[in-house]
Amino acid sequence: MKRVGVLGGGQLARMLALAGLPLDLRLRAWDPAADPPAAPVAEHVQGDWGDPAALERFLRGLDVATLELEGVPVATAEAVAARVPLCPSPRALAATRDRLEEKRLALAHGIATAPFAAVDDEAKLVAALHEVGLPAVLKRRTEGYDGRGQAVVRDAASALRAWRDLGGAPSVLEGFVAFEREVSIVAVRALDGRVAFYPVVENLHRDGILRRTIAPAPGVSAEIETAARDLAARLLEALGYVGVAAFELFEVGGRLLLNEIAPRVHNSGHWTIEGASTSQFENHLRAVTGLPLGSTEPLGFSAMCNLIGDVPDPAALLAIPGAHLHLYGKEPRAGRKIGHVTVRATDRDGLLDVLGRVERVIGGTA
Ligand SMILES: Nc1ncnc2c1ncn2[C@@H]1O[C@H](COP(=O)(O)OP(=O)(O)OP(=O)(O)O)[C@@H](O)[C@H]1O
Ligand SMILES: [Mg+2]
Structure with a gap:
């Protein structure tokens, strides 16, 4: 048994905790909120990020710490990292939580941005x-x-x-980038420096919120796949990064521009729970606890739809064969991600068919 501390107790911590249980990894989530999504499945430490008593409660008996939220102050990350290994490191957090630093980092490594x-x-x-x-x-x-x-x-x-x-x-x-489409790549870097990649996926946003991910992205050229892996690997290496990170990209004119780096498991990787050999959550925990990485191989074709604002009838969703429902236990509120649905199929046509049924229940993506 190992105790893994997570800075943040949102839905990402909730799914990390669920992935950790079979490996007997117990999660402890520090979150200022009273009843965050991770509370039912992880030990919850409540307190503000600057609260020294919360820091002590969080650190007690901890083997390793990680984060699920880039809004955590760097000072809090540094206070944790002074006492227990924190993956990703405060340096990696500082470089990715600030959009200007992030773009400067990309520039320094020859990676194109807007x-x-x-x-x-x-x-x-x-x-x-x-x-x-x-x-x-x-x-x-x-x-x-x-x-x-x-x-x-x-x-x-x-x-x-x-x-x-x-x-x-x-x-x-x-x-403003007049992109053809948005894609992302989720990558994981182990303690020994080995890197594994999930396939490039296609993301559809509306009003700035991710609505849907298709995995793998349809029609990705070998050049684009290689370019995405290459930029991810270079940035992970430069940051000495350990764990899962996601790279949000604009595809435009056969090129990729880096939009942003998420130093954590990512919404565009939720499909991996059912759609990949090893989920992003398990692989993140494997990386930060020094275990070998699991296969990132996709299992057929997957799509993930976010539930935003309010919960559609769960029975209507679950009546769709192969639909997997994930609810985060959050109060419905306009513009809030409260869950997601994943579907999987053995071919693209089958995927579009079942995705269409899901989108009709949740109100479409138009
Ligand atoms: N420079 C840009 N040109 C065109 N569209 C953009 C640009 N920047 C952002 N967008 C659109 O807005 C969305 C959200 O932007 P961005 O990823 O920067 O913000 P965010 O609030 O951090 O989003 P999230 O937390 O969901 O990743 C992008 O996915 C894209 O659809
Ligand atoms: Mg974004």
Whole structure:
């Protein structure tokens, strides 16, 4: 038995805890909330990120720690890492929780991104608009998720409004990418430096929130698959990273641009629970506890649909043969991810058929 601490107790910690049980890995989740999604399946330590008593409760008897949330302050990660191995490291967290640092890292390793410029005040915003051009997307450097903390800007006036709406927080302006599609790659790096990759998957977002993932992505060229693996491997290596990370990418004109790096298990990897030989959750735990990585081989064709806002009738979903329902135990609220459904098939046509049935129940993706 090993005790694994997780910074954050959301649905990702919940699914990590479920994956850990067969390996007798017991999870402890530190989360400021009173009853986070991981609470039913992990020991919950409640407290703010700066709370020294919570830190002590979290560390007691812990073998290794990890995180499921990049919003964790680097200072908290450092306090944990001073006492117990933390994978990924505070350095990897610092480089990926801040959109500007992340883009600088990509640049330093020759990995293409949208054009970008830092915005710290109104004068910098005006300069950034000239440098980056329009349309553009203004994003907070930290703490954005599911499309929150960002706005598309079409002219100088809307840029100024967006900047004020974001509270004047340190931000980055990036060029709007007219991508053909969004894809991502989930990779896992072991303690010994070995890296394994899940196949490139296709992601559909609406209003900045991931709606659906298709795995593997249809029609990925060998060049794109190799390019995705290559950039993921280079960044993981550069960060000395241990565990699962996801790389969100824009596919445009036969090239990939890096959108963002998630230093954790990722929504576009949820399909791996039923759709891959080893799930991203199990592989993350294997990596951080020093166990050999499991096969990332996909089992046929999978699709994952997020349940956003409210829960459709579970019976209607479960009446669809092969549909797997995952509910996170969260209160329904507009724009909130409260669960997901995964379907699997032996061929693409079969997948589209069953995916269509799921999407009719959850209200489609149009
Ligand atoms: N520069 C851009 N050009 C075009 N579309 C963009 C750009 N940046 C973001 N988007 C769209 O908005 C979505 C969310 O953006 P991003 O990934 O930066 O934010 P996020 O809030 O961290 O999202 P999540 O937490 O869901 O990954 C992207 O997946 C994409 O659909
Ligand atoms: Mg994103």
